[in-house]
Amino acid sequence: MTATPRYAHPEAIVDTRWLADNLGAPSLRVFDCTTYLHYETGTGRPYRVESGRGDYDKAHIPGSAFLDLQGELSDRASPLNFTMPALDDLAARFAAKGIGTGTRVVLYARKNPQWATRVWWMLRAIGFDDAAILDGGFDKWSAEGRPTETTETRYPAATLAARPRPGLFVGKEEVRAAIGDAASCTINALAPDLHSGANPRYGRPGRIPGSVNVPALSLVDTASMTFRPPEAVAAAFAAVGAEPSKRILVYCGGGIAATLDAFLLHQLGYPDVAVYDASMSEWAKDESLPIERD
Known part of the structure; x- marks a missing residue:
């Protein structure tokens, strides 16, 4: 009999109830990772990138900070959008946002979880393993009537050394x-x-x-x-x-x-x-x- 498939790393997916129960924990770092792509024709480019910062400013999960994938976490010298920076450089950028040794990170997005999974995969590539995706993201959180706020959160800088995983x-x-x-x-x-x-x-x-x-x-x-x-x-x-x-x-x-x-x-x-x-x-x-x- 074939075993029923299961998710092998359940700690890397958290639900809205778990997050609501753990908001405010000293080591928790929660980030809105939203980016929007506006598909255009006749421009010579596949899409226009828009940071989700505007929607974050209007309402976000209490205590969450914002990560601008294109503006803060991509190689600015690359002609392509969203290119991975050098891993040591990326680790320093994450550390400046408060991600580091002893922190538990939860990532969420709006409209599409791919923005959160991108940041999760980047963290895994530099050897940081204590990150999770909020299942359902802001959409589910909001649909459940959970609280939001407009005040920006900025976490204190942390210490994070890259432990690269080649091949990701x-x-x-x-x-x-x-x-x-x-x-x-x-x-x-x-x-x-x-x-x-x-x-x-x-x-x-x-x-x-x-x-x-x-x-x-x-x-x-x-x-x-x-x-x-x-x-x-x-x-x-x-x-x-x-x-x-x-x-x-x-x-x-x-x-x-x-x-x-x-x-x-x-x-x-x-x-x-x-x-x-x-x-x-x-x-x-x-x-x-x-x-x-x-």
Whole structure:
């Protein structure tokens, strides 16, 4: 009899009741990670990035601070959005926001948990393991009528030394090398129209050859913004041939939605999962890289 799938790291997902009961704990650090993407045509760019700071200022979970992914936690020298900084630099940026030794971190977002999972995956890449995603994010918190505030929170700076985990983020060469490799499975976390090539948002329409499609939002109950049950998530990955024995590479448009897939693969116990950081923002524009479409 096959065991019922379960989430292997339940400490990395907290619910709204847990957070409500623990707000104010001295070591707790809660962050709103919201970013918005505004899709535009005729501009030569796939989307316009808007920080969620405006909505944070209007209402947020009491005691939570704000993390600006593009403005504070990305490589400002990169021509692409949301590029990972050097790991020591990233650790220093997190420490300045109050994340460090002895802190327990809870991350949430609005409208889409992918912004929280991106920050979680970045923290994991630098070796910080005491972080969790608020299941349902601000949407569920607000729908339950829980309290909010408008006062900004700033935590005191902390001490955080990077303990890098190599291989959690990869570049185009590793992704290219995985094409046709039976020991690897490359997953596209974008919507089906982007995977098929019907939508040319990122430049050349299509997908990385041989990749399979598990859209990030298909793994979320869009009514509550909570993660789907582990058996449903496990079935979605199994259906495309993503086996735990394989090296799993996940991509999307800019390394954000991919982290939602990657987070849940990690929760299911997959031991070897990586995110292609630049994703289709790089791949679709590089004519030397192969692409396929339906």
